Amino acid sequence: MTLLLDSFWRAAAYCLHPRVIALSLLPLLLMSALAFGAGWFFWEPALDAVQDRIGSWALLGSLVAALEGAGLTGLRAALAPLVVVLLATPVIVVCSLLAVAMLMTPAMVSLVAARRFPQLERRRGGSLLGALFGGAWATLAALLALLLSLPLWFVPPLVLVLPPLIWGWLTYRLMGYDVLAEHADAVERRALLREHGTTLLAMGVLCGYLGAAPSVVWASGVLFVAMAPLLVPVAVWIYTLVFAFSGLWFAHYALAALEARRRAAPAAPPSAAAASGPVLPLPRAAEPAPLALPPPPAAAAPPPAALPPGADAPPPAGASPWPGR
Structure with missing residues (x-):
């Protein structure tokens, strides 16, 4: 819990960093261009299709007529834009999340690592291909879940539960891989995610619930149609900042957990000798026998000194000094 709260406040503070704000402009421009392009080409056909569908449902047509009779005039004209916006919201949310994951998350992870974990080793256990493949299947699964759960959105309690759960799962799948791809190896990443x-x-x-904040902007009814050039960029930028916050939160949490894991159990790579098995002592070569040197020559005895006349010569060595004994 301490790590969770510490990462939360750090991520909130990093959202005010000038580099993060500058990075959020690129997904904002991209998503705004896509939203305006889709609205330019598909807005009118989508409204016509929804209005025809509303007219073909007798029960819904009777309900709308009753509400208009009760004083809610113009409900039929406002209902079709609301339905179109409701259907377009999941697509915009998923595209914004993908744009943040691809364009912002690597730079934000580098920022967090440089400021907080400069000594953390980069083992590069992930790859761009793995990120693209994992993101593709997770996105398809989330879109399928959103499509299958769409009828349940009209049930008041479930509309507050199902979309945040799906968006939260997708955020977990995307961010969990991206924030660890550079610093953790494959074994560490799987262990941390487990x-x-x-x-x-x-x-x-929780980030999925925060992502529901722009729905207040989308639910402007007729005002949304009149102020679309202003409200669309505002809503997209809110989505971008929310998912940027989620990327920073995941980065602070995951890198701190990775550092704690390595500090607790440092992974020393096995040496070549350990990998090849036990080292046996080499047999020692026989030492050559020392050379036999000849004994040093005996010192020559000095010549006997000359005796004075009449003196007896000294007895030889080993002879008794007393003759006759």
């Missing part, structure tokens, strides 16, 4: 999976999923769901 050990902290519940916490990371809860973080993703």
